[in-house]
Amino acid sequence: MTDYLILGGGLAGCALASRLKQYNPSVSVTLIEGGPDEHANPLITEPTGTFQLHNSSLEYNYRTIPQANYEGRQVYNCGGKLLSGSSSVNYAVWTRGSAADYDHWARLVGDKKWSYSGLLAYFRRSETHHDATNVDRDQHGFDGPIHTTSSARDYPLRDLIRSAFSKGTGLPFNKDANGGNPHGIAACTENWRDGKRQPSGKAYGLHGVTVITDSWVKKIILDGTTAIGAEMTDGRKIFASREVIVSCGSIRTPQVLMLSGIGPPEELAKHGIKSAIESPEIKNSERGLSAGSPEWKDPVYLLGTPADTVITTSAPHDILKAAMELDTGQELADDDPHMQPARGHIEILPIYAATESPLTDLSIPFDGTVMTSGILLLLPTSRGSVRLASADPVADPLIDPNYYATEADRVALRTGMRLSMRAFETPEGQTIVDHEIVPPGYSPLTSSSSDEAIDSHVRRAAATWFHPAGSAAMGKVVDTDLKVMGVDRLRVVDASVLPCPIGAHYQVVTYAIAEQAAEIITRDWSTS
Numbered sequence: 001m002t003d004y005l006i007l008g009g010g011l012a013g014c015a016l017a018s019r020l021k022q023y024n025p026s027v028s029v030t031l032i033e034g035g036p037d038e039h040a041n042p043l044i045t046e047p048t049g050t051f052q053l054h055n056s057s058l059e060y061n062y063r064t065i066p067q068a069n070y071e072g073r074q075v076y077n078c079g080g081k082l083l084s085g086s087s088s089v090n091y092a093v094w095t096r097g098s099a100a101d102y103d104h105w106a107r108l109v110g111d112k113k114w115s116y117s118g119l120l121a122y123f124r125r126s127e128t129h130h131d132a133t134n135v136d137r138d139q140h141g142f143d144g145p146i147h148t149t150s151s152a153r154d155y156p157l158r159d160l161i162r163s164a165f166s167k168g169t170g171l172p173f174n175k176d177a178n179g180g181n182p183h184g185i186a187a188c189t190e191n192w193r194d195g196k197r198q199p200s201g202k203a204y205g206l207h208g209v210t211v212i213t214d215s216w217v218k219k220i221i222l223d224g225t226t227a228i229g230a231e232m233t234d235g236r237k238i239f240a241s242r243e244v245i246v247s248c249g250s251i252r253t254p255q256v257l258m259l260s261g262i263g264p265p266e267e268l269a270k271h272g273i274k275s276a277i278e279s280p281e282i283k284n285s286e287r288g289l290s291a292g293s294p295e296w297k298d299p300v301y302l303l304g305t306p307a308d309t310v311i312t313t314s315a316p317h318d319i320l321k322a323a324m325e326l327d328t329g330q331e332l333a334d335d336d337p338h339m340q341p342a343r344g345h346i347e348i349l350p351i352y353a354a355t356e357s358p359l360t361d362l363s364i365p366f367d368g369t370v371m372t373s374g375i376l377l378l379l380p381t382s383r384g385s386v387r388l389a390s391a392d393p394v395a396d397p398l399i400d401p402n403y404y405a406t407e408a409d410r411v412a413l414r415t416g417m418r419l420s421m422r423a424f425e426t427p428e429g430q431t432i433v434d435h436e437i438v439p440p441g442y443s444p445l446t447s448s449s450s451d452e453a454i455d456s457h458v459r460r461a462a463a464t465w466f467h468p469a470g471s472a473a474m475g476k477v478v479d480t481d482l483k484v485m486g487v488d489r490l491r492v493v494d495a496s497v498l499p500c501p502i503g504a505h506y507q508v509v510t511y512a513i514a515e516q517a518a519e520i521i522t523r524d525w526s527t528s
Helices: 011-023 048-053 099-109 116-126 158-169 200-204 247-261 265-269 317-328 407-425 425-434 452-462 507-526
Strands: 002-007 031-032 061-062 075-081 185-189 210-212 217-223 224-234 239-247 311-313 346-351 372-379 385-387 399-400 490-492
Touching: 002 011, 002 075, 002 224, 011 031, 011 507, 031 239, 031 452, 061 247, 061 317, 099 116, 116 507, 158 185, 158 311, 158 346, 158 425, 217 239, 217 247, 239 247, 239 507, 247 385, 265 372, 311 407, 317 407, 346 407, 372 407, 407 425
Parallel strands: 002 031, 002 239, 031 210, 239 490
Antiparallel strands: 061 075, 185 311, 217 224, 224 239, 311 346, 346 372, 385 399
């Protein structure tokens, strides 16, 4: 018997377990993780290990179902299959997004504690910001467990890249893209510390927490409509006197809920699972100066993700509005939340490495002659799903992100691609890039390429930079205190609760969710 039973020892689960124990040392907290503890493994601790982790045993190496808008391709997805979850395997990019994203979240669910101002204390609580003098100190924390750095390595192409994007996009330099306004060209903030990864469980510490690794959850044990524990695949049962908390991530959390009889009855019936709680909304975005080059002689280049600049901007309002009206079949007001100029639809992340070469089958060399200009669609309007493949808890679920399904998404991604191409068409850009590597039978794109040509490239070669969310969305599956609707003493704490996309990489927001959750849970039990 434990007071709190947390299923999933990933980023959120570890942070939550640590804080629950810290806030009330007298309670018992048990954390269950399906993978091993690899905090000391050099592949985890060293930045250079990141590129070797895809398709390894330390990740869930998912493939989506065939994607209709990607020529039927099954797109590689992944997640950390070890203690601390994806915080042990990710690229450690640290972006917060726009205040407008969080304010939209709060309006959707009718609770200001999920607005930007409501979450700011938790953003601050999780971080030790790298610059205490040149930023608004009200926006950042300086004594949290996660230490950040920004443009910490002087890569050879940094000044040229920034000049190219300044001239090619017309965007200004933003001295603090993590202060609620990410727009512009900014230094890339990350959470490598002294060249070492900071996995959630290691950074927060799991002192006093009972951690059980290499253990798979079969299902949540329900007594009527009350969660009382969990059954493991080996038959063990662990009971919780206070709460069961699911923190298995946006792919596995809905799977665990459905395996426990919580979900759409028709979906459960396909796999012989008795419906206990109906929850239909569980478902489910020639210079040789890059990595691999002998010119990369400075050892500090290897102390983090090989990037130093991030560019964030919005899709043009009128074009985006027309696309959204085409998608929805109705006239939209100019102040529609998705079209607000404060929201960042697009991120461009130049990386001095051939980061996509293992994922796109383009035979790209990792020899220092290739760099990547990652174009990220931050606020997709396409919606997908996570469904059960079987009643086997170890089996991968059916993942359907439904990529590139809306005209709004196509407009936004085309905008980002054209901005990137304009940057590399400047004189500075031309000194960096000789040519684009394209799939066989395709011609290189330019900023004046047609929509059809850009879409064709996307359908053939686009991948994902992960960050799924919303598969157990707030307002549909959980309430604003993260309680699963219709079930007592059961919560979800991870990115699956996001009711809308956030224009960022999801480390920052997931830490903030876990931080606020720990406070909510502790408060609830202190007054009960």
